[in-house]
Amino acid sequence: MEKRMKSFLASYEAKVIPLYRADALADWDANITGTDAALAASEKASFELEKVYTDSKSFAELKEIKESNAVLDPILARQLELLYNLYLGGQVDTTLIAERLRMETEISKKYLNFRAKIKDKELTDNQIEEILRNSTSGSELQEAWEAHKQIGPGVAEDIVKLVRHRNLIAQKLGFSNFHEMSLKLSGQEPAEVTALLDELDNLTREAFVKLKGDIDSYFAKRYKINASELQPWHYQNRYFQEAPDIYPVDFDKYYKTQDPAKLAATFYDGIGLNVDAILAKSDLYEKPGKNQHAFCTDIDRSGDVRTLDNIKPDVYWMNTILHELGHGVYSFYNDRSLPFTLRTEAHTFTTEAIANFFGNLAKNPVWMNKMGIIDEKESEKISGDSRKSLRLEMLVFSRWAQVMYRFEKSMYENPEQDLNSLWWNLVEKYQMIKKPEGRNMPDWATKIHVALYPCYYHNYLLGYLLSSQLHNYITTNITANESFVGEKAVGAYLKEKVFMPGSRYYWNEMIEKATGEKLTAKYYAKQFVQ
Numbered sequence: 133m134e135k136r137m138k139s140f141l142a143s144y145e146a147k148v149i150p151l152y153r154a155d156a157l158a159d160w161d162a163n164i165t166g167t168d169a170a171l172a173a174s175e176k177a178s179f180e181l182e183k184v185y186t187d188s189k190s191f192a193e194l195k196e197i198k199e200s201n202a203v204l205d206p207i208l209a210r211q212l213e214l215l216y217n218l219y220l221g222g223q224v225d226t227t228l229i230a231e232r233l234r235m236e237t238e239i240s241k242k243y244l245n246f247r248a249k250i251k252d253k254e255l256t257d258n259q260i261e262e263i264l265r266n267s268t269s270g271s272e273l274q275e276a277w278e279a280h281k282q283i284g285p286g287v288a289e290d291i292v293k294l295v296r297h298r299n300l301i302a303q304k305l306g307f308s309n310f311h312e313m314s315l316k317l318s319g320q321e322p323a324e325v326t327a328l329l330d331e332l333d334n335l336t337r338e339a340f341v342k343l344k345g346d347i348d349s350y351f352a353k354r355y356k357i358n359a360s361e362l363q364p365w366h367y368q369n370r371y372f373q374e375a376p377d378i379y380p381v382d383f384d385k386y387y388k389t390q391d392p393a394k395l396a397a398t399f400y401d402g403i404g405l406n407v408d409a410i411l412a413k414s415d416l417y418e419k420p421g422k423n424q425h426a427f428c429t430d431i432d433r434s435g436d437v438r439t440l441d442n443i444k445p446d447v448y449w450m451n452t453i454l455h456e457l458g459h460g461v462y463s464f465y466n467d468r469s470l471p472f473t474l475r476t477e478a479h480t481f482t483t484e485a486i487a488n489f490f491g492n493l494a495k496n497p498v499w500m501n502k503m504g505i506i507d508e509k510e511s512e513k514i515s516g517d518s519r520k521s522l523r524l525e526m527l528v529f530s531r532w533a534q535v536m537y538r539f540e541k542s543m544y545e546n547p548e549q550d551l552n553s554l555w556w557n558l559v560e561k562y563q564m565i566k567k568p569e570g571r572n573m574p575d576w577a578t579k580i581h582v583a584l585y586p587c588y589y590h591n592y593l594l595g596y597l598l599s600s601q602l603h604n605y606i607t608t609n610i611t612a613n614e615s616f617v618g619e620k621a622v623g624a625y626l627k628e629k630v631f632m633p634g635s636r637y638y639w640n641e642m643i644e645k646a647t648g649e650k651l652t653a654k655y656y657a658k659q660f661v662q
C-alpha cells in the first residue's frame with residue numbers, strides 16, 4: 133500500500149505542481165492588472181486545478197489505500213489524509229455544484245445591487261457606517277441602522293434555500309450537514325472548535341461584562357440617554373463587530389513621514405527572517421486597475437512568495453505590510469525537503485496567527501520606539517491608551533465572532549428553525565446588545581458572510597488565540613523584549629517550530645510541539661483580559 137501511495141503521489145505531483153503554479157500566477161496577474169483577459173485566464177486556471185480533485189478514479193484509489201490502514205510512514209500517511217479530504221470535497225455531482233454556484237451568484241447580485249434607502253435617498257455601506265460612527269441623533273442612527281437591515285427580507289429566503297442545498301451536498305458525501313463538512317474537510321473537528329470557543333467564552337465573559345458597562349456609560353453620555361435605553365444602533369457599527377473609539381490614539385500622525393515597507397524589511401531582517409526576496413517579487417503601491425486590498429501568495433511553494441499591497445504612510449498600511457509579510461515568511465521559510473503537499477501552513481488560521489502576531493506591532497508603542505518612529509517619552513505617554521484600545525478591540529471582536537460561529541452551526545443543523553430568534557438570542561447572550569422591542573426580522577441575513585463566506589469566521593478567532601499563545605511562549609521562554617526588535621532567536625524559533633513543519637502535523641499537534649500545549653484560550657485571556 134505504501135508503494136501504491138508513492139506511485140499515486142508521483143503522478144499527482146507531476147499533474148498538480150504545474151497547475152498550482154499556473155493558477156497562482158494567473159491570479160496574481162488578474163489582481164495586478166484587473167483586465168478582462170487576465171480575469172478570464174485566472175478563472176480558467178482555477179478551474180483546471182480544481183478539476184484534478186473531481187477525478188473519481190483517483191479518489192477510489194485513495195479510498196482503497198486509506199481504508200487498508202496499511203500506510204504507516206508518517207509523511208505518507210499525512211499526505212494521504214490531506215489528499216483524501218481534497219478529493220472527497222471534489223466528489224460532488226457537477227449538477228449540484230452548478231446549482232449551488234447559480235444560487236450563490238443570485239444572492240451575490242442582490243447584495244451588490246442593494247443600497248440602503250432613507251427617505252428615497254440611496255446610501256452605500258460606507259455612508260451608513262459614517263452616519264453610525266458620527267451622528268449623535270438617536271432618530272438618525274435608528275433610521276440608518278434600519279435602512280441597512282432592509283436587505284434582510286430580500287435575501288433571507290434565498291439563503292435558507294442555499295443552506296438546504298449545501299446540506300444536501302454534504303449529506304451526499306456522508307456528513308450530517310454542511311457546517312460539519314466544511315470544518316472536517318479543512319481538517320478541524322467541530323467538537324474541538326466548539327470546546328475552544330466555550331473556553332474563550334468562559335474566560336472573557338466577566339471582563340466583557342465590565343467593559344460593556346464602560347462602553348455603555350460612554351455611549352449614554354455621548355447620546356445623553358440612560359444606559360438602559362441604548363439600542364443596537366448606538367454602537368457606531370452595523371454589527372458591533374468593531375470597538376468604539378473610547379481611548380483614541382492618533383497613530384497615523386507617527387507614520388506620516390515613515391516608509392512602512394522599509395520599516396518592515398528592517399524589522400524582519402533584524403529577527404533573522406530577511407524578506408528582501410519576497411519584496412523584490414511583490415507589488416507594493418497603488419496603480420490603476422489593481423486590487424485595492426492586500427494579500428500574500430505562495431506561487432510555487434519553492435521560494436516564489438509575493439505580496440500585493442497599496443502602501444501609504446499610515447498605521448493601517450504599517451499593520452498590513454507587517455501582516456502580509458508574516459504570511460510571507462511562513463511560506464518562504466518552509467522546509468524544501470518536504471513533499472509539495474506538506475509545504476504549506478498547518479491550517480489557514482495558523483498563518484493568520486503569524487500575520488496578526490506581527491501586524492499588531494504597528495500599534496505597539498515599545499516597538500515604535502525601538503524602530504525609531506517615536507521617542508521614549510511619547511511611547512510611555514500613549515502606552516496606557518494603546519493597550520486599552522487593543523484590549524477593547526480584541527474583546528469586542530471575540531464576542532461578535534462567537535455569535536457568527538454559533539449561529540452558522542445551529543442554522544446548518546436545523547435551517548427550519550426560527551432563525552430570527554436564534555440570531556437575536558445569540559446577540560443578546562454574547563454581545564449583550566438588546567433586541568429592539570418586538571423586532572422580528574431576518575437581521576442575520578444582512579451579514580454577507582452568512583450567505584457567501586460560510587463557516588469560516590471562527591478561524592479569525594482561532595488565529596488570535598494562537599497568536600496570543602505564541603506571544604506568551606516567546607516572551608516567557610525566548611525573550612522578555614516584547615517589541616522583538618533585533619531578537620534573532622524569535623525568528624529562529626518560529627522558523628523551526630512553526631514554518632518548517634508545514635502541514636506535516638495536524639494543526640493542534642504542531643501547536644503542542646511548538647508551545648508545549650494544545651491550542652487554548654488561556655493566553656488570549658492572559659494577554660487581553662487580566
Ligand SMILES: [Zn+2]
Binds near residue numbers: 455484
Ligand atoms: Zn491575513
